């Protein structure tokens with residue numbers, strides 16, 4: 001057991017840190033959360049800088065245009081960029097963290113050549129069209145249909161909670177291609193252009209007042225058969241690949257950010273006198289211990305992934321369960337530090353507190369994660 | 385960076401697990417509950433011979449010459465087996481109190497508050513104290529942790545033996561301890577970490593017990609483990625244990641006092657709450673004397689009061705947090 005970084009890893013960190021020191025001051029002003037075109041431009045602009053500096057798709061395989069970095073290097077990248085206050089992956093989230101890796105792993109040579117470079121260069125944004133109004137946790141019960149017509153699928157149905165749909169160019173879309181097959185067997189994974197005729201996006205307002213995600217209506221949308229990744233009706237397996245990436249390293253930067261927030265909370269509490277309350281002080285101390293442990297758990301999982309050839313393991317579910325809860329606790333504590341001031345939406349922590357409520361829901365609810373841990377790690381029987 | 389146990393570390397852990405399964409399996413555990421003999425001198429010596437206490441003494445001093453990460457793995461196994469006795473204090477006393485390293489002496493410590501001392505009747509020495517004080521027996525919640533109340537040392541034990549011994553005020557063992565590899569000023573932190581490792585072992589063990597029972601016990605025509613309410617209890621137990629595990633291992637590697645405090649805090653919570661959930665999964669059976677679950681819970685309660693309580697750990701972490709924030 002070792003927590004020291006190799007010389008190579010330290011070099012990598014030093015070079016990255018130096019580059020961030022130069023690149024960040026040149027960034028444009030961050031757009032407001034409601035300015036979608038502005039946010040898209042900002043996020044893509046940052047991706048372009050990463051690309052030009054050779055940091056794009058760090059963890060992607062080299063033959064997919066990535067840098068083939070080890071999980072530890074990727075960890076360092078996420079840690080350093082967050083620590084330096086670099087922009088979050090934002091609109092590039094789906095493309096970089098799961099659609100891209102899925103295409104890299106399962107796509108044909110043409111598909112990789114078509115879709116991967118624009119993600120890395122910051123030219124195209126992807127979104128994820130998995131959930132439907134009647135298929136959330138039970139994702140495999142999705143009903144959006146794709147009927148073959150010559151070289152196209154004709155897609156009809158609707159999707160919901162699609163993050164970044166308003167600014168996406170492409171959608172990783174799950175469709176039912178064989179309604180007669182058992183529900184897990186008749187699904188296919190398509191890349192759908194968001195500007196295709198028949199695609200309607202209607203923003204949904206979140207409890208934080210923002211429009212993070214949207215509803216998507218698909219009315220006889222023609223998607224070329226050539227846009228299918230993986231075999232027809234084999235989409236569920238491809239989806240499992242996608243989800244393992246989604247839960248793999250998606251939260252690394254956030255743990256670093258939470259630790260920084262905790263420090264700011266302590267300072268604020270000291271300044272406004274609430275630090276003298278031993279109950280609050282001890283609560284912050286406990287959270288400091290918990291986030292310290294979550295950072296170590298991240299390093300543990302990454303070391304394990306490195307040992308097993310870079311595949312994010314099922315430990316991601318264990319992490320997500322602990323992290324999503326701790327994050328909510330953190331912002332509840334922030335509200336206590338602020339007192340009645342936490343009722344103001346002008347407080348950044350208040351918005352963060354509201355958004356933390358999504359962490360036990362998005363990317364698989366805590367209940368579903370607990371089922372996964374119980375059945376796949378602990379080997380408990382499936383319910384009837 | 386490679387934050388995973390090495391092959392040698394895995395082997396060490398497996399070896400200790402095997403030794404304890406052979407020498408302190410379930411029958412031995414229940415026998416000590418029935419007889420009230422909590423420290424078996426023969427077993428103590430065997431542990432000594434196996435290097436349990438001298439693990440971190442330099443080889444030149446007759447020790448095994450390993451480090452805290454190895455000690456933590458070994459203590460995790462002892463926690464899993466619910467091995468009784470002042471394991472942590474005797475381990476810390478190796479090289480300081482004669483006989484501790486070899487397991488011929490049983491050494492306890494003032495690691496509890498409120499003037500309570502564990503295993504006083506069994507002890508040959510008290511870590512950092514000039515002799516073994518007299519005390520009046522107290523009926524202990526944990527059948528495997530006999531307790532005494534010591535009045536003459538109450539003031540010292542209240543703020544922890546380590547602090548007392550760290551400033552040298554309680555140093556009665558003039559035996560070259562000053563150049564011991566285990567610096568006495570860090571007794572408290574090391575004691576907390578090793579106790580956390582015991583808690584971790586117990587927390588992992590109760591996950592296993594719960595999962596096994598949930599797979600065997602049937603109700604409504606299926607194993608209770610197929611019910612989500614039970615599944616979710618088990619999943620949360622694993623999550624707690626895994627978070628505590630990385631905290632304990634990392635603290636053993638860094639030896640950072642705040643990280644140790646965090647590890648103790650999380651391991652205490654994992655052991656106590658896992659034992660409770662394990663009891664719940666066992667239903668009425670869990671409430672019986674016969675099931676081992678209560679032994680895990682009671683010991684977890686004892687350990688949570690040893691070396692560093694939750695309140696102390698939280699205060700230490702808070703102080704560290706504030707320091708890191710400026």
Ligand SMILES: Cc1cc2nc3c(=O)[nH]c(=O)nc-3n(C[C@H](O)[C@H](O)[C@H](O)COP(=O)(O)OP(=O)(O)OC[C@H]3O[C@@H](n4cnc5c(N)ncnc54)[C@H](O)[C@@H]3O)c2cc1C
Pocket residue numbers: 127128129130131133135136137138160161162163164212213358361362363364365366367368612
């Ligand atoms: C901020 C945010 C962003 C999102 N972004 C996207 C996106 O970009 N693309 C996309 O496809 N989806 C997205 N989602 C959708 C997300 O994946 C789903 O919300 C989630 O999987 C839960 O599905 P649901 O909302 O239908 O809830 P439901 O499945 O209806 O669940 C409702 C409640 O029932 C519980 N429940 C359901 N089934 C079980 C069961 N078997 N056992 C125990 N409890 C159960 C759940 O835990 C939950 O508490 C996003 C969601 C959020 C909140």
